[in-house]
Amino acid sequence: MALDDRKSDFTFVGTRPNRPDGLDKVTGRAKFGADISAPGMLHGAVLRSPHAHARIVKIDTSKAEAHKDVKAVVTRADFAEVPFKPGLEGEFWNVLENVMAGEKALYDGHAVAAIAASSALAARDALKLIEVEYDVLSHVTDVDKAMAPDAPVIREGAADYSVPEGMHPNVVRYHESGHGDVEAGFSEADLVTEDSFVTEATHQGYIEPHACLGMLGNDGKGELWCTTQGHWIAQKTCAALLGIETSQLRVTASEIGGGFGGKTTVFIEPVALALSRKANRPVKIVMTRSEVFRATGPTSSASMDIKIGMKKDGTITAAQGVFRLQGGAFPGAPGDMTAMCAFAPYNLTNVKQIGYDVMSNRPKQAAYRAPGAPMGAFAVESVIDELCNKLGLDPVDVRLKNAAHEGTKASYGPTYERIGLVETLEAAKAHPHYTAPLKPGQGRGISCGFWFNHGGETSVSLALSEDGSAQLMVGTPDIGGSRASMALMAAEVLGIPYENIRVTVADTASLGYNDVSHGSRVTYASGLATIKAAKHAVERLCERAATKWGIPTDAVKWEDGCAVPSGPNAGDFDPMPLADITADMGSTGGPISGHFEATPEGAGVSFGTHIVDAEVDPETGKTCVTRYTVIQDAGKAIHPTYVEGQYQGGAAQGIGWALNEEYVYGEDGRLQNSIFLDYRIPVASDLPMIDTVIVEVPNPGHPFGVRGVGETGIVPPLAAIANAVSNAAGVRMKQLPMSPPRILAALKGNG
Amino acid sequence: MVEVHLWSGLRSLTGGQQVVEVKAKTTGELLRALVHAHPQLQAPIDAGVSIAIDGRVIATGLTEPIPEGSEVYLMQRLRGG
Numbered sequence: 001m002a003l004d005d006r007k008s009d010f011t012f013v014g015t016r017p018n019r020p021d022g023l024d025k026v027t028g029r030a031k032f033g034a035d036i037s038a039p040g041m042l043h044g045a046v047l048r049s050p051h052a053h054a055r056i057v058k059i060d061t062s063k064a065e066a067h068k069d070v071k072a073v074v075t076r077a078d079f080a081e082v083p084f085k086p087g088l089e090g091e092f093w094n095v096l097e098n099v100m101a102g103e104k105a106l107y108d109g110h111a112v113a114a115i116a117a118s119s120a121l122a123a124r125d126a127l128k129l130i131e132v133e134y135d136v137l138s139h140v141t142d143v144d145k146a147m148a149p150d151a152p153v154i155r156e157g158a159a160d161y162s163v164p165e166g167m168h169p170n171v172v173r174y175h176e177s178g179h180g181d182v183e184a185g186f187s188e189a190d191l192v193t194e195d196s197f198v199t200e201a202t203h204q205g206y207i208e209p210h211a212c213l214g215m216l217g218n219d220g221k222g223e224l225w226c227t228t229q230g231h232w233i234a235q236k237t238c239a240a241l242l243g244i245e246t247s248q249l250r251v252t253a254s255e256i257g258g259g260f261g262g263k264t265t266v267f268i269e270p271v272a273l274a275l276s277r278k279a280n281r282p283v284k285i286v287m288t289r290s291e292v293f294r295a296t297g298p299t300s301s302a303s304m305d306i307k308i309g310m311k312k313d314g315t316i317t318a319a320q321g322v323f324r325l326q327g328g329a330f331p332g333a334p335g336d337m338t339a340m341c342a343f344a345p346y347n348l349t350n351v352k353q354i355g356y357d358v359m360s361n362r363p364k365q366a367a368y369r370a371p372g373a374p375m376g377a378f379a380v381e382s383v384i385d386e387l388c389n390k391l392g393l394d395p396v397d398v399r400l401k402n403a404a405h406e407g408t409k410a411s412y413g414p415t416y417e418r419i420g421l422v423e424t425l426e427a428a429k430a431h432p433h434y435t436a437p438l439k440p441g442q443g444r445g446i447s448c449g450f451w452f453n454h455g456g457e458t459s460v461s462l463a464l465s466e467d468g469s470a471q472l473m474v475g476t477p478d479i480g481g482s483r484a485s486m487a488l489m490a491a492e493v494l495g496i497p498y499e500n501i502r503v504t505v506a507d508t509a510s511l512g513y514n515d516v517s518h519g520s521r522v523t524y525a526s527g528l529a530t531i532k533a534a535k536h537a538v539e540r541l542c543e544r545a546a547t548k549w550g551i552p553t554d555a556v557k558w559e560d561g562c563a564v565p566s567g568p569n570a571g572d573f574d575p576m577p578l579a580d581i582t583a584d585m586g587s588t589g590g591p592i593s594g595h596f597e598a599t600p601e602g603a604g605v606s607f608g609t610h611i612v613d614a615e616v617d618p619e620t621g622k623t624c625v626t627r628y629t630v631i632q633d634a635g636k637a638i639h640p641t642y643v644e645g646q647y648q649g650g651a652a653q654g655i656g657w658a659l660n661e662e663y664v665y666g667e668d669g670r671l672q673n674s675i676f677l678d679y680r681i682p683v684a685s686d687l688p689m690i691d692t693v694i695v696e697v698p699n700p701g702h703p704f705g706v707r708g709v710g711e712t713g714i715v716p717p718l719a720a721i722a723n724a725v726s727n728a729a730g731v732r733m734k735q736l737p738m739s740p741p742r743i744l745a746a747l748k749g750n751g
Numbered sequence: 752m753v754e755v756h757l758w759s760g761l762r763s764l765t766g767g768q769q770v771v772e773v774k775a776k777t778t779g780e781l782l783r784a785l786v787h788a789h790p791q792l793q794a795p796i797d798a799g800v801s802i803a804i805d806g807r808v809i810a811t812g813l814t815e816p817i818p819e820g821s822e823v824y825l826m827q828r829l830r831g832g
Contacts (some may be wrong), residue, residue: 088798161794162760175827176760261832336827352759367832413756413824414803452829455810518832601809701807711832 007704011560012491016641017498020483021255030255033211033227034286041213042071042116044275044285045123046268047130048295049105049112052139052361052669053152056105056132059113064129069122072279073130075113076100079274080243087160087173087331092240094330098364099241099270105134106154106329107361108670109294116275116283139361139669143303143326146170146360154329154359170359175336177412178320178352182307185318185350189309193387197379199718199736200662201301201326203293204368205653205681208257210296211286214272218280220244224251226269229259229477230516234266235508241270242277249273252507253477260479260653261367262297264516293674297366298663300325300333302375310387314398318350319343319411323376326358327365333357334365334372341715342376343411344450345421345607346402351411361669367518369650370451370711374657374718378736381447381719386732395446395723396429399609403448420633420697421448421607427693428609433629438613442626445612445723449715453708454519455600459512460529462490462537462594466586468579470494470537472530473506475514476522480710481642485523486530488638489704493534495561496578512597520708523638524603524699529596531703537594544588545576602701603708608632610651610716614724618747621740623659623725629691635699635707646709648690654717656682658725662737753781753817756824764791778802779813781823799828 024030061073079100082093101112113130117123138152145151146168153169162174186192208227216222222244228234231251239246256263268285275283287296303324309317321342327333335355343351355372365371388395403425404410406418428434428446438444461473472490476482483503491498515521542556545563549556555570556563562575585592613627630647637643660680664672673679698705718736725743726733731750735742755771762769766789773784781802786793802809803824809815810829817823 160798161764161791162798164763174760175758177758264832334830337830340827367830369832371830371832410806413758413826414808415806415822417806452808454829519829599810599812601812601815602807603810605808 010492012488012498013636013638013704014640015488016639017484019481020487020503021478032208032257033254035254036213036225037284038213038215038282041282041284042118042279043120043123044114044116044272044283045120045127046111046271046291047113047127049101049108049110050670051105051134051136052108052141053137054105054134055137056101056103056112057135058133060131061113063131064115064126067126067129069117069119070115070126071118071281072116072275073113074271074274074278076102078278079241079270082240086158092237094364095237095265096241098330099267107363109291109363111271111295114271114275116279141360141362141665141669143301143324143358143360146326146358147324154361158331158359171356172331172359173335173357175339175355177339179409180350182318182320182350182352186309189317190312191387191391192307192309193383194307195383195734197304197306197382197734199302199375199378201298201362202657202661202663203298203679204258204260204262205656206258206260206262209287209289209292210268212269212272213282213284214269214276215282216242216273216277218277220248222249222273224249224269224273225254226251227254227256227263229256229263229479229518231477231508232475232513233264233516234269237266238270238273242273250507250509253505256477256479260369261371261518264367264518265297267296289676290674293679294671295363297364299368300327300365300372302338304375304379306379306383308383308387310391312391314391314393314401316346316348316402319346319348320352321376321380322354324356324358325372326360326362328362329359330364331357331359332365337372338376340412341373341450342380345404345448346411347404347408348411353411369653369714373449373451373715374654377447377449377715378718378722382722382732382734385445385723385726396425396434399446399448400425417604417700418697419605419607420695423695423697424607424609424631424633427631427695428611431611431629431631431693433611433627433691441728442613442615443724443726443728445614445720445727447610447716447719447723449608449712450605451520451712451715452605453524453603454521455525455603456515456519456521457513457599458525458529459514459597460526460533460595461511462533464537464582464592466582468496468582469500470496472501472503473511474503474526474530475506475511476517476526477505479517480646481639482522482526484642485638486526489527489530490534493531493538494578495558520710521603524702524706524708525600527638527706528600528702529598532596533594535594536596537592540592540594541578541581544581544585547588548576549573602699604635604699604701606633606635606707606709606712608712608716610720612720612724614721614728616725616728616743621743623738623743625655625688625721628688629693630713631693631695632709632712633695633697633707634709635702636696636705637694638704638706640694643694643709644692647692647713650713651690651717652682652687654714655687655721658718658721658736658738660737660739753821753823755781755785758826761792761795765789775817777813777817778809778815781817782813801826801828
């Protein structure tokens, strides 16, 4: 999308007004997924496989169906026939198979049947009446073992065109890219370091479990209320899985208690609708925390080999990475994204990256902020840190020396437009944190990180009221403050106060299609659409003013919330405020609105640099992050407080991922830690104050220069923390999480 | 004519070529021309691709113009969280 009207001087954008949802959230008035009920409502519960891999021989639901409290029981037979296709092409089939098992249970927690009953307790109790006969099969949950020749096959025929011949059927996609000649590059290096790294799967850890209320009649018309990052994709997917027309299902997104990528698909929503269709009553399902861990979408786990050559002056001569990602029992692990992002911060003459998407007997992975990128950054930035240590070089200077900039050929192919990595590194070098003295036992780590960001299909509608206020309807659930940033951008164009604009996340029947709130796209794409919709309304306002003044429309321009004559021949009229035009709009041509629908294609990539200090207790292996600074390019921060919150949130989640969080599977393939007591996310006392620096290198693809900020912030933390811990402990940490037992083992191994 | 740079994993579908020259004025024309030149490219295109024009990543749009002399890269379609 060509932009010739970029703006750099702002009145409202860049200020920090109160959040519009603040009162609702602190008073409990905000309605989340589980906060709704309907007359005659039933409660649903899902029966889940206790086996990691098993053929379903028989499901007998007769006893459950006979129970007085049970109003409906569904199995796979109650969903539409979606044909199997390999790879991501068959995503509807993959989602259906994940929502309700077909011939096989593919992981511990896989749904096999569901019940609707008159109470939640009755529904859970009645699950025990369903008899399932399983033929237990051998399983695999580790990525390297899943690729081995003797690994059990999860599903034959799931691999797509890209997989080289001879690979195990569990390898379902393959990516290879790069440029130059890495072998020639390694031969030019003064030092070549090669190492392997492992990360475990983690969960996004959103506080609100999945919850929904579904109503579907036998006429094929339905309503769905759910907590989701994208209600149009929920609409489209549920309609496909239930065999109804998309437009006959109206989906409303609740307030969302965190998603981070994990609520970009459906799990219980089609089940609630299928139960409702059978019982002819509304059905509500709320997941337990254990169900969230066992049966929603954690990240991939990863196994990676990195080789980097460097000259004594810090110049990287060649870089190579192999990234194997396990994504559960379905295609989709983002090995390609890991590969494409891993070396993206650097200006490399010779680079090669290979990514594998591998299936195993685990839940279907879902996105988690910059999916795939944090693991790759951990491996690559660890090797760069090791090279800096061995060659006695400053880690920021080395990154500056090799940093990508405008005109650099990216590791994934194209030439970069204007980007802001160098600015984040210069800010890191100038930050007091970087030169602050360390205490004995402490170490400092640096890492850069990259993420693409995204545009996506977007619709926005804006309507003016007679009193001069405005209502703005967007279709992207507010997962990070977007109602505030949309209001600020609309205020900037309309010239009316932020407080006079109410932003609503519209349901699927009230607005055109919107992609999911993912890919750090909302402030970019919904923001661009908001600006365009507001400009559309301003054009109508100028037309009305021109008519009132009796001058041509092109003789009127919009300034500070008023129509004013443009040019010396337009006439001498006092500025006409927006509210004066809307006051009688019903009699001067009708309601004044603006709208915009498009797929913006100018999302700018973004970079960040993190500085971390960590302290390791050699007796217990406990790590404490003592200081943390996030520096990231936002393009333009619309509401800086929310931007800082995104930066701090990325660091906090990264601290959890790096130090404690992991999916632990037993020998039986069952998840061992499916509650927050055993899966340890960071709490406030685990975190230092996280300082932030917002760098603003405007994105040429957005009218106000916005780049997405939601995902890049989680790319550097794993590596920056690992580098800090490794430097504190005096031993290179190659496996995440760096939990106390692993730290102690590493210290022991190092003598 | 537009020189389209492919990712190296696609060389097995183009007889070893990593740069394919096609005639196209838009992103949609470019994808059709690529399949015409190398029918095996239909599979990766169906699986999802993005096109970078002078560094700007076009995620899905088929009507984006390709200016004369542009640098054009075919990329795997991006996914986000």
